[in-house]
Amino acid sequence: xxxxxxxxxxxxxxxxxxxxxxxxxxxxxxxxxxxxxxxxxxxxxxxxxxxxxxxxxxxxxxxxxxxxxxxxxxxxxxxxxxxxxxxxxxxxxxxxxxxxxxxxxxxxxxxxxxxxxxxxxxxxxxxxxxxxxxxxxxxxxxxxxxxxxxxxxxxxxxxxxxxxxxxxxxxxxxxxxxxxxxxxxxxxxxxxxxxxxxxxxxxxxxxxxxxxxxxxxxxxxxxxxxxxxxxxxxxxxxxxxxxxxxxxxxxxxxxxxxxxxxxxxxxxxxxxxxxxxxxxxxxxxxxxxxxxxxxxxxxxxxxxxxxxxxx
Numbered sequence: 308x309x310x311x312x313x314x315x316x317x318x319x320x321x322x323x324x325x326x327x328x329x330x331x332x333x334x335x336x337x338x339x340x341x342x343x344x345x346x347x348x349x350x351x352x353x354x355x356x357x358x359x360x361x362x363x364x365x366x367x368x369x370x371x372x373x374x375x376x377x378x379x380x381x382x383x384x385x386x387x388x389x390x391x392x393x394x395x396x397x398x399x400x401x402x403x404x405x406x407x408x409x410x411x412x413x414x415x416x417x418x419x420x421x422x423x424x425x426x427x428x429x430x431x432x433x434x435x436x437x438x439x440x441x442x443x444x445x446x447x448x449x450x451x452x453x454x455x456x457x458x459x460x461x462x463x464x465x466x467x468x469x470x471x472x473x474x475x476x477x478x479x480x481x482x483x484x485x486x487x488x489x490x491x492x493x494x495x496x497x498x499x500x501x502x503x504x505x506x507x508x509x510x511x512x513x514x515x516x517x518x519x520x521x522x523x524x525x526x527x528x529x530x531x532x533x534x535x536x537x538x539x540x541x542x543x544x545x546x547x548x549x550x551x552x553x554x555x556x557x558x559x560x561x562x563x564x565x566x567x568x569x570x571x572x573x574x575x576x577x578x579x580x581x582x583x584x585x586x587x588x589x590x591x592x593x594x595x596x597x598x599x600x601x602x603x604x605x606x607x608x609x610x611x612x613x614x615x616x617x618x
Contacts, residue, residue, distance in 0.1 A: 377404075378413050390421040408437035412444050424451060442471040446484060458491050462498075465491075469501050478508045494525050496534050503541055512545035519545065536561070536568040543579055547615070552583040559583070574603040582615040 377400045384393035394417055397410045404410055411434035418427035428451060431444040449464035465488035472481035482505030485498045492498070499522045506515035519542035526535035539562040546555035559580045562568050569576065581596035600608035 378409060381413050381417060385417045385420055390417050393417045406438075408434040408441045408444070411437060412441070412447075415444065415447060419447075419451070424455075427451065440471055440474075442468045442475075442477075442480075445471070449484075449488070453491065462488055462491050462495065466495075466497060469498065473501060473504070478505055481505055482509075493521075494528070496522055496525050496529070496531065499525070500534070500538070500541075503538075507541065507545060510548075512548045515545045516542060516549075532565070533567065536565040537572065540568065540572045540575060544575070547579055547583060548618070550586075552586045556580060556583045556587075574600055574608070577603070578608060578611050578615065581612050585612075585616055 377396060381393040381396050384390070384396065394414060397414050397417070401407055401410055411430050415427045415430035415434065418424075418430055428448065431448045431451075434441060434444040445464045445468035449461045449468065452458075452461035452464060465484055469481050469485050469488070472478070472484065481501055485501040485505065489495060489498050489502065499518055503515050503518040503522065506512070506518060519538055522538045523535060523542075526532065526538065539558040543555040543558040543562070546552075546558065559576050562572070563576050563580075577596045577600035581593045581600060584590070584593035584596060597609065597612060600612065604611075
């Protein structure tokens with residue numbers, strides 16, 4: 308090996324060593340950052356306000372900008388009882404925030420902790436104005452109105468939140484808040500339908516049927532035939548899962564008498580009816596329903612029915 312090649316060999320070893328040290332430092336720093344963030348997320352009560360500020364300062368010194376840094380900071384000051392400082396931190400961040408609804412929602416929480424319910428309501432409404440599809444302020448407003456014994460407003464906000472949770476397939480929260488709202492009005496059919504759907508999604512078909520019976524009674528009492536027919540479709544789905552095919556067919560036949568329900572749920576009606584007839588050994592009727600389902604969705608109908616039959 309020449310002197311020149313030997314020098315290059317030594318330099319390459321030094322380079323590898325320095326790169327290794329750099330990678331090790333980077334890995335260690337990343338571990339520290341994760342630990343700091345975990346510690347920050349674990350801070351949940353008033354005793355830890357100072358600790359939160361210290362953790363945020365450590366992250367800042369390492370050049371880390373957390374997505375919720377402003378919210379953490381406001382939480383910390385609120386935990387320390389410095390509500391005005393918490394509100395100011397949030398207000399100062401509004402002009403540059405890409406998600407102001409989060410800041411207004413946090414303001415609402417700080418104002419509630421401060422005891423200023425009127426201003427908290429305004430903050431939560433501003434959060435909704437910024438993003439009407441953000442469910443959290445609806446939930447908190449519902450709780451606020453519930454505590455103020457303003458039942459109608461509470462129910463309306465619960466319903467708004469439940470609709471959003473359903474749209475985003477957040478079924479646990481959908482079911483939880485539907486049940487909570489029904490404590491205020493046990494005859495609200497829309498909320499019952501969400502709760503029924505929650506039980507269907509969960510596979511608890513006996514509970515879904517129990518809700519369905521309540522819906523049926525309320526539809527009669529409220530002269531609401533449309534929801535009655537829709538309810539029959541979902542009750543039939545649960546009856547099928549419970550292997551009560553005859554009663555499932557009875558409800559499906561009743562629902563099929565309403566043109567609007569067929570227009571909206573005809574595909575489900577015919578798929579489940581076909582599966583019921585097949586389970587009962589009435590193959591000709593099963594084929595007729597399969598044909599009707601195919602007219603609505605030629606590509607998926609047979610596979611859907613076969614998936615029902617495989618259960």
